[in-house]
Amino acid sequence: MxxxxxxxxxxxxxxxxxxxxxxxxxxxxxxxxxxxxxxxxxxxxxxxxxxxxxxxRQFSTYRSDSDIERFNALPADSCLVMPGPVLELIGVGEQLSAQSDGSFDLTVEPLLNLWGFGPQSREEKVPTAEALAQVRQRVGQGHLRIDGDRLCKDAAVEVDFNSIAxxxxxxxxxxxxxxxxxxxxxxxxxxxxxxxxxxxxxxxxxxxxxxxxxxxxxxxxxxxxxxxxxxxxxxxxxxxxxxxxxxxxxxxxxxxxxxxxxxxxxxxxxxxxxxxxxxxxxxxxxxxxxxxxxxxxxxxxxxxxxxxxxxxxxxxxxxxxxxxxxxxx
Structure with a gap:
């Protein structure tokens, strides 16, 4: 632009x-x-x-102390209190995911890293089928849940707001x-x-x-x-x-x-x-x-x-x- x-x-x-x-x-x-x-x-x-x-401070995936990276570092079955804007954008992501039948998703960061486009990438290349299947277990908007002022996950998903932040x-x-x-x-x-x-x-x-x-x-x-x-x-x-x-x-x-x-x-x-x-x-x-x-x-x-x-x-x-x-x- x-x-x-x-x-x-x-x-x-x-x-x-x-x-x-x-x-x-x-x-x-x-x-x-x-x-x-x-x-x-x-x-x-x-x-x-x-x-x-x-x-x-809230949305960056390139600094370990941001709110969303502190959440991303947590294991499965964890919750963390999040500021209102983070929860607001999680809601927007849920809306866009539902309207695209799951094509749009805020939890694709492990895929970005695997293919070489993410903040923790090492090499741009087509992954093996085995590696892709393993990483896809940690992807999916449905693994996220808002509980009051907390953001929770039932799998080790990582949220990436780069598509809307x-x-x-x-x-x-x-x-x-x-x-x-x-x-x-x-x-x-x-x-x-x-x-x-x-x-x-x-x-x-x-x-x-x-x-x-x-x-x-x-x-x-x-x-x-x-x-x-x-x-x-x-x-x-x-x-x-x-x-x-x-x-x-x-x-x-x-x-x-x-x-x-x-x-x-x-x-x-x-x-x-x-x-x-x-x-x-x-x-x-x-x-x-x-x-x-x-x-x-x-x-x-x-x-x-x-x-x-x-x-x-x-x-x-x-x-x-x-x-x-x-x-x-």
């Missing part, structure tokens, strides 16, 4: 501020319209980074910006983003969607966003090839293996960055037919990019066209 925006001032006393920094092993960036009643960028940046630090962080940032009196902004974290209002010159926030290439960045399409979040999931950033087959980091929990269809990327527009993040992953897992039918049934605005030999073919639905053209804003 490429963010398009030119920093310009305006004669009405408004100006466009920008700051950015590292987060979640990647990057975040904020643009917002500042006027006399809103704070300066240093104060806003401190608020945003407080939100990001809290999200990291960044979207949740963007929603939190957007809410914080609005609480500071900022109603025109573009907030992005690790590629997930949400935009509201307009720039000082009255123009819309414009977002460039990347063509799913791993060799260079090429804009596939530019859209306008106001009041919506945008999330793109694709198979073109992390993958390996073995014996003529291409294996990406997008997993179908029902098979325990990466998806092998020709849907290269999915972009979702949704009022919630959390849901856009999760739905883009879900639809990519479901593939070009099941994913399209799901989006149409649930009224989700989508932009699909499919591989057709050496070229890409795009497909969008009416909801995506209406939102990205500003007709529903």
């Amino acid at each position: 490429v963010l398009a925006g030119v920093l310009t001032g305006c004669g009405n006393g408004e100006r466009l501020e920008r700051f950015d920094g590292p987060t979640m092993g990647s990057h975040y960036s904020i643009q917002y319209v500042r006027h006399s009643a809103t704070p300066g960028p240093k104060a806003v940046q401190a608020e945003v980074e407080n939100v990001l630090a809290e999200v990291d 960044a979207g949740y962080a963007v929603d939190r940032i957007a809410a914080r910006l609005q609480a500071l009196g900022i109603d025109s902004y573009l907030a992005e974290a690790t590629g997930e983003l949400k935009a509201a209002g307009r720039k000082p010159d009255g123009s819309a926030w414009r977002i460039a969607l990347e063509e799913p290439r791993d060799d260079r960045q090429v804009a596939e399409r530019v859209i306008e966003v106001n009041g919506y979040a945008v999330s793109t999931s694709g198979d073109y950033r992390r993958y390996f090839e073995q014996d003529g087959a291409r294996y990406s980091h997008t997993f179908d929990a029902r098979t325990g293996a990466p998806v092998l269809h020709n849907l290269a990327s999915v972009t979702v527009i949704h009022p919630s960055a959390l849901m856009a993040d999760g739905l883009s992953t879900l639809l990519l897992i479901l593939g070009p037919e099941r994913g399209w039918d799901y989006a149409q049934k649930h009224g989700i605005g989508v932009f699909f990019v499919l591989r057709d030999g050496n070229r890409f073919v795009t497909r969008t639905n009416d909801m995506f066209e209406r939102i990205s053209s500003g007709k529903t804003q």
Whole structure:
């Protein structure tokens, strides 16, 4: 996802501020319209980074002291008190898992590690059938249970929130910006983003969607966003090839293996960055037919990019066209 925006001032006393920094092993960036009643960028940046630090403490799988990694380290038949946001996202994961017949699953981290894509990976390779069968015993959303303020598991499952945590962080940032009196902004974290209002010159926030290439960045399409979040999931950033087959980091929990269809990327527009993040992953897992039918049934605005030999073919639905053209804003 490429963010398009030119920093310009305006004669009405408004100006466009920008700051950015590292987060979640990647990057975040904020643009917002500042006027006399809103704070300066240093104060806003401190608020945003407080939100990001809290999200990291709760959801990171790359630090052993995070809330979810302390849970992941527990054996089967264990429970641990969790903060409300963790339990909230477990609920979202259960919803997406149920709606995908188990294809979407928050407990695929052992599979990611086995295939070489996870935080504890050693080598990217196709595992043996025996190793895959053993690891699949520790995968399954159904092994999780919420008991009051505790998260419990009846198998040694490990939860990975990477498919929804960044979207949740963007929603939190957007809410914080609005609480500071900022109603025109573009907030992005690790590629997930949400935009509201307009720039000082009255123009819309414009977002460039990347063509799913791993060799260079090429804009596939530019859209306008106001009041919506945008999330793109694709198979073109992390993958390996073995014996003529291409294996990406997008997993179908029902098979325990990466998806092998020709849907290269999915972009979702949704009022919630959390849901856009999760739905883009879900639809990519479901593939070009099941994913399209799901989006149409649930009224989700989508932009699909499919591989057709050496070229890409795009497909969008009416909801995506209406939102990205500003007709529903």
